[in-house]
Amino acid sequence: MEEYPLTIMDLEKQFSTEEACRDYLIELRWPNGFVCPRCQTPGSWSASRERWICQTCRYQASVTAGTIFQDTHKPLTLWFRAVWHVTSRKHGASAMSLQQELGLGSYKTAWTWLHKLRRAMVRPGRDRLSGTVEVDETYWGAEEEGVIGRQTERKALIAVAVEDNGNKIGRIRLRQIPDASRESLHGFINEMIEPGSTVRTDGLPSYLAMNGFTHERQVQRQQDEGEHLLPRVHQVVSLLKRWLLGTHQGAVGHAHLDYYLDEFTFRFNRRNSRSRGKLFYRLLQQVVQVDPVPFRCIIGGKNDSI
């Protein structure tokens, strides 16, 4: 299908009703016809426009069941506008801007919606990085310029993987890790990078003895001022920090940092998309493929104020 709105006018026209939104999601979730979410077999009776009954296991399904739209009390038309708001802006949206744009009653609702959408932005293990990949760690928090009121919080450690596509930067993966131990770093590499790839790191001993990868170790040598052993990682890290400080004014606590890393990754890996509408399409496509996330699971962390 790959049909998506190109402008806000298109969006308003195409998705003016709940039916239109639902039909779009049905196309995205079951492009080849209904497949039972429980027993994975095709074939259903339609109970209504919105409900299917599996012919095999009698499970009753709707297109939003099992997705982040499950149990929402707000119309899909509003959700679609939220997705547009998030994907149509080059640097993304803050909860404040989303609340204002959609006229949502509370900041908390806008904040929760953004986190639900971020959950759908990266699906780990679906497509791992490959070829030659630079891996390094970076710190976030506490002493970052512009971060106010978090001086007491310890720094967060972020593992960074960046594909080396010759002169260009390929895809990236980011995740918070507890420490720079062998276990943490190897765990990150195994999860994010295709076995058989070449992993390029600095001389940190934790990276030694990799299993299933070719290890290319860059050991510190005489170098010019400003030259980096892992230039791609360095560039991605500075863009990431600028984004966290800019769009989100640095107000990102450790408990939710991974969600922001997912959003940055989603945007970065699609930075060359010709159309913003394509991001809208991709995000909705991923939204209907994830599990529902109850609010209590999102707030979870203790360091964050909502």
Ligand SMILES: [Zn+2]
């Ligand atoms: Zn079934």
